[in-house]
Amino acid sequence: xxxxxxxxxxxxxxxxxxxxxxxxxxxxxxxxxxxxxxxxxxxxxxxxxxxxxxxxxxxxxxxxxxxxxxxxxxxxxxxxxxxxxxxxxxxxxxxxxxxxxxxxxxxxxxxxxxxxxxxxxxxxxxxxxxxxxxxxxxxxxxxxxxxxxxxxxxxxxxxxxxxxxxxxxxxxxxxxxxxxxxxxxxxxxxxxxxxxxxxxxxxxxxxxxxxxxxxxxxxxxxxxxxxxxxxxxxxxxxxxxxxxxxxxxxxxxxxxxxxxxxxxxxxxxxxxxxxxxxxxxxxxxxxxxxxxxxxxxxxxxxxxxxxxxxxxxxxxxxxxxxxxxxxxxxxxxxxxxxxxxxxxxx
Amino acid sequence: xxxxxxxxxxxxxxxxxxxxxxxxxxxxxxxxxxxxxxxxxxxxxxxxxxxxxxxxxxxxxxxxxxxxxxxxxxxxxxxxxxxxxxxxxxxxxxxxxxxxxxxxxxxxxxxxxxxxxxxxxxxxxxxxxxxxxxxxxxxxxxxxxxxxxxxxxxxxxxxxxxxxxxxxxxxxxxxxxxxxxxxxxxxxxxxxxxxxxxxxxxxxxxxxxxxxxxxxxxxxxxxxxxxxxxxxxxxxxxxxxxxxxxxxxxxxxxx
Numbered sequence: 001x002x003x004x005x006x007x008x009x010x011x012x013x014x015x016x017x018x019x020x021x022x023x024x025x026x027x028x029x030x031x032x033x034x035x036x037x038x039x040x041x042x043x044x045x046x047x048x049x050x051x052x053x054x055x056x057x058x059x060x061x062x063x064x065x066x067x068x069x070x071x072x073x074x075x076x077x078x079x080x081x082x083x084x085x086x087x088x089x090x091x092x093x094x095x096x097x098x099x100x101x102x103x104x105x106x107x108x109x110x111x112x113x114x115x116x117x118x119x120x121x122x123x124x125x126x127x128x129x130x131x132x133x134x135x136x137x138x139x140x141x142x143x144x145x146x147x148x149x150x151x152x153x154x155x156x157x158x159x160x161x162x163x164x165x166x167x168x169x170x171x172x173x174x175x176x177x178x179x180x181x182x183x184x185x186x187x188x189x190x191x192x193x194x195x196x197x198x199x200x201x202x203x204x205x206x207x208x209x210x211x212x213x214x215x216x217x218x219x220x221x222x223x224x225x226x227x228x229x230x231x232x233x234x235x236x237x238x239x240x241x242x243x244x245x246x247x248x249x250x251x252x253x254x255x256x257x258x259x260x261x262x263x264x265x266x267x268x269x270x271x272x273x274x275x276x277x278x279x280x281x282x283x284x285x286x287x288x289x290x291x292x293x294x295x296x297x298x299x300x301x302x303x304x305x306x307x308x309x310x311x312x313x314x315x316x317x318x319x320x321x322x323x324x325x326x327x328x329x330x331x332x333x334x335x336x337x338x339x340x341x342x343x344x345x346x
Numbered sequence: 347x348x349x350x351x352x353x354x355x356x357x358x359x360x361x362x363x364x365x366x367x368x369x370x371x372x373x374x375x376x377x378x379x380x381x382x383x384x385x386x387x388x389x390x391x392x393x394x395x396x397x398x399x400x401x402x403x404x405x406x407x408x409x410x411x412x413x414x415x416x417x418x419x420x421x422x423x424x425x426x427x428x429x430x431x432x433x434x435x436x437x438x439x440x441x442x443x444x445x446x447x448x449x450x451x452x453x454x455x456x457x458x459x460x461x462x463x464x465x466x467x468x469x470x471x472x473x474x475x476x477x478x479x480x481x482x483x484x485x486x487x488x489x490x491x492x493x494x495x496x497x498x499x500x501x502x503x504x505x506x507x508x509x510x511x512x513x514x515x516x517x518x519x520x521x522x523x524x525x526x527x528x529x530x531x532x533x534x535x536x537x538x539x540x541x542x543x544x545x546x547x548x549x550x551x552x553x554x555x556x557x558x559x560x561x562x563x564x565x566x567x568x569x570x571x572x573x574x575x576x577x578x579x580x581x582x583x584x585x586x587x588x589x590x591x592x593x594x595x596x597x598x599x600x601x
Contacts, residue, residue, distance in 0.1 A: 100434060224453060230441075231448050233433045237397055241428075242501075243421025243449030288435040 021299045025080065028303045032076030033068055035310050037317070040064055075203040079309040079323075080302035081211040082268055083278075085260035087301025088215075088222050090275030091293055092253045095229035099158045100338060103275035104140075104261040107161070108168030110272070112143020113265035114196055115172040115179070121192065122183045133210065136266035140258045143172050198271040198324025200309050207267050214263045219298050221256040225249055226290035233288070271324045273331020274301055280338050347408055347423060347504035347533055348373055354393050354403035363389045366403075367558045369551055371505075376527070376534040378544045378564070381553030382577060387537040388429065388509050390553065394535060395426045395507050407505075421449035425503035427494045429510055433482060440478040442493050443468055446500030468499040471526060473519075487514035495523065499530075508536035512543065541568060541577075541594055552576060565592070 033045055048068040050056035086104065093102040104110045116139020117132050147161070147168035154160040176196070180189050222229075228249045231239040240246050264271070278301045279293065286292040308326045315321050349371040356364045364386040371377045379387045392398050394405055396412040405412045407423060425446070446468065447461045469475040472492040477485075485493065491514050498506060506527070512520040524543060527534055538544045550567045552560040554576050560567050573581040579596040586593055 098434065227448060227451060231445055233435045233437060233442075233445065234431050235433075237392075237428065238431065240397055240417055241395060241421060241424075241426040242445060243416075243418040245417045283436065288437055289441060 025299060025302060028306045029076050032306045032310055033072045036072060036313055074205045074208045075200050076306055077208045078203045078211055079200055079305040081215040082264045083274055083301035083305025084298040085215040085218055085264050086274040087278040087297040088218055089257040089261050090279045091297045092222060092257050094279055095232050096250060096253060097161055099161055101162050105272040107165040108143040108147045108172055109140045109261045110265055110270040111169040111172035113140035113262045114270050115139045115176045117266045118176045118179050118192055122179050133263055133266040137262035140262040143168050144258060195269045197322035198269040199322050200268055201320055211263055211267055214260055218256045218260040221252060222294045225253055226294050229290040271327050273327050274305060277331045277334035278304055349505055349533060350406040351394060352404045356389055356393055356398055356401045363556055364393060365556045369561060371533055371535055373533055376548045378547030378550045379537040380544050380550055385553040386556040387553050391507050391509050391537060395424050396420055418449050423503055424505045424507060425498035425501040426507045427498045427511055431494050437482045439474060439480050439482060439493050442482055443496045443500050446497040465500050468496040471499055472496045488516060488519055491515060503532060505533045510537050510539055
């Protein structure tokens with residue numbers, strides 16, 4: 001009666017899934033480039049792509065070309081990389097800490113990354129793009145360590161972890177505010193506050209070049225450990241008895257999450273709810289097994305953030321709403337839905 | 347496969363839970379672990395499976411210390427079924443049993459037709475094949491126990507470690523599970539509560555206060571004097587006229 005079980009992924013259907021996923025992603029990216037305050041026809045977009053990729057030498061309005069190639073495309077690609085990275089972070093944290101509410105935002109990792117980035121910006125440690133990312137990474141690692149130790153000291157339960165995460169978030173957010181109040185001038189403060197809310201304005205190709213490889217590496221690590229994450233379903237001890245080198249897997253995966261979250265926060269500020277809501281939504285669609293949940297969440301996260309970015313540009317004409325506000329507007333009701341669903345299960 | 351423990355110990359903080367336990371389980375043998383609540387049975391089983399850190403003493407698997415083996419090597423040889431198994435993931439019964447193949451799979455050796463057949467066999471062995479597509483969350487305690495045992499069987503271990511496997515099971519499934527375990531060509535170490543069921547093991551080890559106080563054939567180990575001192579019950583040995591087997595009747599004098 002094995003046919004009762006979920007359909008198996010064979011080589012051919014596997015290829016089909018990958019092709020479908022790629023098609024959806026390309027469509028979303030195209031949407032992100034075409035849609036905006038100045039709608040641009042697909043033909044223009046195609047011409048600009050041809051010019052930049054194959055040096056086709058087609059005649060395009062240089063302003064249109066600038067909007068497409070230097071403004072909307074990097075912005076859309078960065079949104080995709082961030083969305084995928086944040087969704088993957090959520091998948092990993094939910095699997096490892098076995099808590100439906102785990103995501104980098106709730107566990108204080110984002111807050112830590114923000115504090116680290118702000119510390120570097122204001123105190124000028126290192127400086128430059130890599131300096132800010134490095135600061136965010138140190139902050140994110142520190143925050144996760146603090147939260148994990150606090151949860152452990154409090155008894156190590158699932159509820160304790162969420163509470164520790166809230167405490168950690170508050171602490172690091174307060175640290176950020178303190179740094180801003182102490183050292184930043186009004187101009188800096190405004191800029192940082194806006195950036196912390198999540199912001200894709202002023203994205204350059206350099207940002208994409210930094211974020212895309214980080215997400216790609218994170219994705220591969222998650223995919224590599226998909227089976228290991230499945231093995232955590234019944235807890236750490238069960239994973240160990242199934243042959244998982246628990247400590248090594250935890251370090252690799254948490255490292256990947258910290259790296260992804262830190263990179264994203266340093267580039268676009270902290271964008272909440274993507275890591276929380278996307279993995280749960282994808283569990284409905286593809287089930288709880290990570291071999292499918294990981295690629296599905298990465299794709300959905302990327303598409304979600306591209307759409308959220310389009311919305312953030314279009315909601316108020318002539319003004320950009322911080323993307324974190326958009327994701328929270330969608331994410332908070334989604335979060336509520338998860339809570340209600342969980343209650344029905346338990 | 348031979349499993350040996352040499353002066354094994356473990357403490358929760360400063361409170362010793364298991365102390366100085368040495369035992370040897372021969373290949374193919376079924377060793378029953380009995381003892382009152384809190385006597386250290388579960389901890390000893392977890393120590394034997396190498397699942398606890400900060401232990402004292404050594405566990406040898408076919409002569410090799412567990413500490414020299416990778417988790418993956420150990421999991422290919424030892425499968426563990428713990429008393430409590432809970433998940434919040436919406437896994438299907440078949441998904442749970444497939445977890446048992448984890449130590450045999452890698453990126454280069456993905457889940458294949460042979461693994462599928464092993465999983466189906468394991469489901470059939472515990473009588474859960476017809477429920478393969480059900481959700482874990484909808485199962486009863488006994489069904490979950492049988493699925494976990496199927497998961498352990500799917501690991502194709504040489505040694506099976508079971509912590510009170512008959513808990514939650516109705517009497518039919520208790521007996522069929524014990525028969526299944528007895529017929530497996532593997533070494534079995536299991537904690538048991540029911541002393542009459544423990545009589546079916548090749549040898550019994552008795553735990554009391556974290557120490558192993560006796561180990562040997564069931565008939566010798568389960569003397570009325572020992573049952574009185576350790577389990578605090580008065581036992582009467584009876585003979586079943588049907589097959590001449592020994593059965594215990596227990597009476598409790600204290601409150």
